[in-house]
Amino acid sequence: MSVKVNITSKGIQKVLKNYNEKQAIAEYIWNGFDANADTIKIDYTANALGLLESLTIADNGYGINFDRLQQKFDPFFESEKSLQIVAPKDTSKMHGRNGVGRLTFFTFAHNATWQTTYQSEEGFRYGEIQISTGGLNSYSHDFTAQPTSTGNTGTTVLFTNLRISEQEMQELVLPFLINEFCWFIELNKHKNYSVLVNGEVLDVSTNIKSLEEFNLFYPDSNVTFKIKYVHWKENLHKELSKYYFLAGGEEIYKDYTTLNKKSDDYFHSIYIDSDFFRDFDFKSFENEGQVAIFGAAKSSPEYRFLIKELTTYLKEKRKPFLKEYANRLIETYEQDEIFPAYADEKETHKQKPALVNLIKALYEIEPKLFSSLNTDQKKVQVRLINLLLQSNQEEELFELFNGMIELEVEEQEELASLLIGKNLVIS
Structure with a gap:
């Protein structure tokens, strides 16, 4: 049976045009985890030319309920607006939400077939769903086939007529998947979540720069918080740096850390497990005077203590x-000839060290001062700093930087101490 809906196939591709093969393959893995799978298997083979001949992504989730198939596929076919993919904000329990990710296969294959088994009141049911790139606005299905195995639910997606090579899988896709799922697999480590690639576990720990575990104890109410800190080598794509609040290993809520989006590539995750969060009201604002009817809220002393300590x-x-x-920044500035040209070696030796040390110190206080600048802007900025520094106009420098970006009180004090106090020696 074939079902066709309103939006055209080209319209779907237009809306999803920002997706590439790496993101698309990631979406199929997210679909599996959204279906309560704990294991995702990616299997592929390549021909003599290095092009993929086969690619399957299988999960052991609860499968696709055919009785609700129309609800799952038709809504996001109806209009371009419904095709927008919205990332989860407060919890990681559902990533795909509307299932639009299952249409992104057009970035690397021509056909996709879903073989799925789910458990109904009558027992296990099996069927297939097919979509092709030329007809993304329609799908066909067959629910008459018998399950290939009994006693196991799950979904396997077979991709054919592939437009991706083995080299791209190994050098582009797999490293992308490590950064995409490392934080999530760490979050669910107690559940043994894993992604297998041709039978081998995808080693997401390769993105870990450092990891520490410790406890924070609030004595007034005998509350203990179990903390796991992970410093990542590379960015986590759309996830960014967050706190994950858990109770008994189950995620309750997540929120950005106080050092998120500082323009310094300091990628980190903090996992906080405590029974304190079982009845916690995360929706209350921290400065609200209201007290939660059941459980605690952000205004509670325990929560304030926790965030202060973690910050x-x-x-x-x-x-x-x-x-x-900061040292890397200076090396880059040297290579790109950002620093001003001094008259002679004596002047270079006299003026440049103070300028270099000041730039290092400024970067350590607020990296945003040096982010998103092109070469000409970097040269203007550095020469202006040098000019004001040599003219002993430290107060003007403070006002300049304090006006450029929004600094916290502590950062303003650091900047004032650095510039006006002339504390330019960097260890």
């Missing part, structure tokens, strides 16, 4: 990282 902890962890990147 201090993260800042300490970030310091050596910023020093390392």
Whole structure:
């Protein structure tokens, strides 16, 4: 049976045009985890030319309920607006939500076939669903076939007429998947979540720069918070740096850390497990005077203690990282000839060290001061800093930077101490 709906196939591709093969394959893995799978299997083979001949992505989730098939496929076919993919905000339990990701296969294959088994009141049911790139606005299905195995639910997606090579899988797709799922697999480590590629576990730990576990104890109410801190080598794509609040290993809520989006590539995750969060009201604003009817809220002393301690902890962890990147910034500026040309060696020796040390210190206080600048803007900025520095106009420098970006009170104090106090010696 074939079902066709309103939006055209080209319209679907237009809306999903920002997806590439890496993101598309990731969406199929997310679909599996959304279906309560704990294991996703990616299997592929290549021909003598290095092009993929076969690619399957299988999960052991609850499968696709055919009685609700129309509800699952038709709604996001009806209009372009319904095709927009919205990332989860407060929890990681559902990523795909509307299932639009299952249409993105057009980025790397011509055909996709879903072989799925789910358990109904009458027992296990099996069937197939097919969609082709030329007809993304329609799908065909067959529910008359018998299940290939009994006693197991799950879905296997077979992709054919592939437009991706084995080299692209190994060098582009798999590294992308590591960064995409490392935080999620770490979040669900107690559940043994895994992604297998041709029978081998995808080693997401390769993206871990450092990991620490410790407890925070609030004595007034005998509340203990179990903390796991992970510093990632590379970015987590859309997930960014977040706190994950758990109770008994189950995620309750997630939120951005206080050092998220600082423009310094300091990618991190904090997993916090405590029974304190079982009846916690995460929707209340921290400064609200209201007290939650059941359980605690962000205004509670325990929560304020937790966030204060973790903020201090993260800042300490970030310091050596910023020093390392400040040195890299100077190396890049040297290579790109950003620093001003001095009249002679004597002037270079006299003026440049103070300028270099000031730039390092400024970066450690606020990396945003040096982000998103092109070469000409970097040269203007550095020459202006040098000019004001040599003219002993430190107060003007402070006002300049304090006006450029929004600094926290502590950062303003650091900047004022650095510039006006002339504390330019960097260890």
